[in-house]
Amino acid sequence: MSAAITVDHVTKRYRLYHERNQSVKAAIMRGRRARYDEFLALDDVSFEIREGIAFGLIGENGSGKSTMLKCMARILRTDAGSITTRGKLSALLELGAGFHPELSGRENVYLNGAILGLSRREIDQRFDAIVDFSGIEQFIDAPVKNYSSGMYVRLGFAVAINVDPEILLIDEVLAVGDQEFQNKCTDKIASMRREGRTIVVVSHALPSVRALCDEVALLEHGHLIRTGPAEDVIDHYLTEILSIDPAELGIPRRATGEIHLDGVEIIGADGRPRPEPTIGDAVTLRFHFTARERVVEPVFGMSFTSSDGVLVTGCNTMTSGIRMVVEPGPGHLDLEIPRLLVAPGRYHITGTVYDREHTTPIHEVGDLHAFHVAEGTLRTSGITSLGGTWRADA
Ligand SMILES: Nc1ncnc2c1ncn2[C@@H]1O[C@H](COP(=O)(O)OP(=O)(O)O)[C@@H](O)[C@H]1O
Ligand SMILES: [Mg+2]
Structure with missing residues (x-):
C-alpha cells in the first residue's frame, strides 16, 4: 500500500527573539543581526502514513504534535527534510486558523473553500451541507469575531470535511465543542475512514485515539519515540512514559502473548x-x-x-x-x-x-x-446439578 504522507527526516526550529522592546538606536548599533535562540520543535523525524488509515499523533504538551501537523498542511516550512503528501488535503488546525475575523461565517466558508481549491460553484453546492453540519445557521451572516470558540470549531470542522478531502488533518480543537457535536464529528471521521480517506488526528483523549486510529506516532520533545499499531504505541506511552495503568483510563490491558x-x-x-x-x-x-x-x-x-x-x-x-x-x-x-x-x-x-x-x-x-x-441418567433442571442422590428411609 502506498503512503499518503511521507515524513522524511523533518527538522523544524522556532526562533525565539529577545529584546523585543529595544530602542531603535540599540538595534542600529547591533547591526542587522537580530538576537535569537533557536528552539528545536522537531528533530529529524521520519515516518510514513499509509493511504486510507487513521493515524494518531500523541505526546505531552509541547512535544511537537501541532508543529508536525502544520508542516504537513504546509502552513509551516521545515528547516530540513521533507514531507510528501498524496491527495487533496484539508486541515482543521488551531482554533480560528484560516478564519478572517471581520468576515461573516458565510464569507469565511467561501474564503476557506477557495483556499482548499474549490470553485465558487463547488462551494455553492456544498454550502447548505456545511451550514447544516455546523448547526450555527442563525449566526452564519454574523462576523466570526463574535463567534464563541465552539462556533469556530463547528464551522471549521464543517468546512474541512465537506470539501471532499483525501487527507484530513485535525488538531486537538475538537475537544472544544460540546459532547453532542464531538460525537457527530467522531462519527463523521469514522465514516470518512471507512470511505478510505486518510485521517491524521492529534488528540489527548487516548481512549478515543485508540478506538479510532490504526497507527500512532509518539513524539517527545520533538523526537519520534515510537510509531506502530495504535495499541502498542499507546500502551508504551501510558506505561513507560506516564506510568499509568491503562486500565485506569478504561483501556483494557493488552495481552502480552508469551x-x-x-x-x-x-x-x-x-x-x-x-x-x-x-x-x-x-x-x-x-x-x-x-x-x-x-x-x-x-x-x-x-x-x-x-x-x-x-x-x-x-x-x-x-x-x-x-x-x-x-x-x-x-x-x-x-x-x-x-x-x-x-x-x-x-x-x-x-x-x-x-x-x-x-x-x-x-x-x-x-x-x-x-x-x-449430552443427556444421561442424571436428571436436573436449571443449568447445573448438585449431583445429589435422594434416599428415602422407609
Ligand atoms: N511559533 C512558535 N514560536 C516559538 N516556539 C513555538 C512556536 N510554536 C510552538 N513552539 C514551541 O514548540 C514546541 C512544540 O509545540 P507544539 O508543536 O505546539 O506542541 P504540541 O502540539 O505537541 O503541544 C513547544 O515547546 C512550543 O512552545
Ligand atoms: Mg498542539
Whole structure:
C-alpha cells in the first residue's frame, strides 16, 4: 500500500527573539543581526502514513504534535527534510486558523473553500451541507469575531470535511465543542475512514485515539519515540512514559502473548477423547498451549458459559494454589472434573492466562472451545446439578 504522507527526516526550529522592546538606536548599533535562540520543535523525524488509515499523533504538551501537523498542511516550512503528501488535503488546525475575523461565517466558508481549491460553484453546492453540519445557521451572516470558540470549531470542522478531502488533518480543537457535536464529528471521521480517506488526528483523549486510529506516532520533545499499531504505541506511552495503568483510563490491558492458548481437549475416564460428554461423567479438560518463552507461575483460568450467555462457573490455578513454570514450546494443563454437573446443552469455554500477579493478561480467548453435554441418567433442571442422590428411609 502506498503512503499518503511521507515524513522524511523533518527538522523544524522556532526562533525565539529577545529584546523585543529595544530602542531603535540599540538595534542600529547591533547591526542587522537580530538576537535569537533557536528552539528545536522537531528533530529529524521520519515516518510514513499509509493511504486510507487513521493515524494518531500523541505526546505531552509541547512535544511537537501541532508543529508536525502544520508542516504537513504546509502552513509551516521545515528547516530540513521533507514531507510528501498524496491527495487533496484539508486541515482543521488551531482554533480560528484560516478564519478572517471581520468576515461573516458565510464569507469565511467561501474564503476557506477557495483556499482548499474549490470553485465558487463547488462551494455553492456544498454550502447548505456545511451550514447544516455546523448547526450555527442563525449566526452564519454574523462576523466570526463574535463567534464563541465552539462556533469556530463547528464551522471549521464543517468546512474541512465537506470539501471532499483525501487527507484530513485535525488538531486537538475538537475537544472544544460540546459532547453532542464531538460525537457527530467522531462519527463523521469514522465514516470518512471507512470511505478510505486518510485521517491524521492529534488528540489527548487516548481512549478515543485508540478506538479510532490504526497507527500512532509518539513524539517527545520533538523526537519520534515510537510509531506502530495504535495499541502498542499507546500502551508504551501510558506505561513507560506516564506510568499509568491503562486500565485506569478504561483501556483494557493488552495481552502480552508469551503463552498462546491453542484449544481444549475433553478426555473421558478411560483416557480417550470424549468430545461430547454426558452429564455426570468424569472428564478432564486438557488446555493445550504454546509458550514463546519461559514463563514463571502464569495463572491459567477458565470459565463455562451456557449457550444463552449465562456464566456457569469459573476457576483458576491461582486460587487452587498451583505454581508452575512453563517452558518454551507446546504444553498442556489438565483440569480434572470428577463429575461434570452441568445440565445437558451447549457450553463455551473461555480460556485465560495471566502473569503471576494475575494483573496482566498473557492470552485471553473468549471462545476457546464449544462443546455439547449430552443427556444421561442424571436428571436436573436449571443449568447445573448438585449431583445429589435422594434416599428415602422407609
Ligand atoms: N511559533 C512558535 N514560536 C516559538 N516556539 C513555538 C512556536 N510554536 C510552538 N513552539 C514551541 O514548540 C514546541 C512544540 O509545540 P507544539 O508543536 O505546539 O506542541 P504540541 O502540539 O505537541 O503541544 C513547544 O515547546 C512550543 O512552545
Ligand atoms: Mg498542539
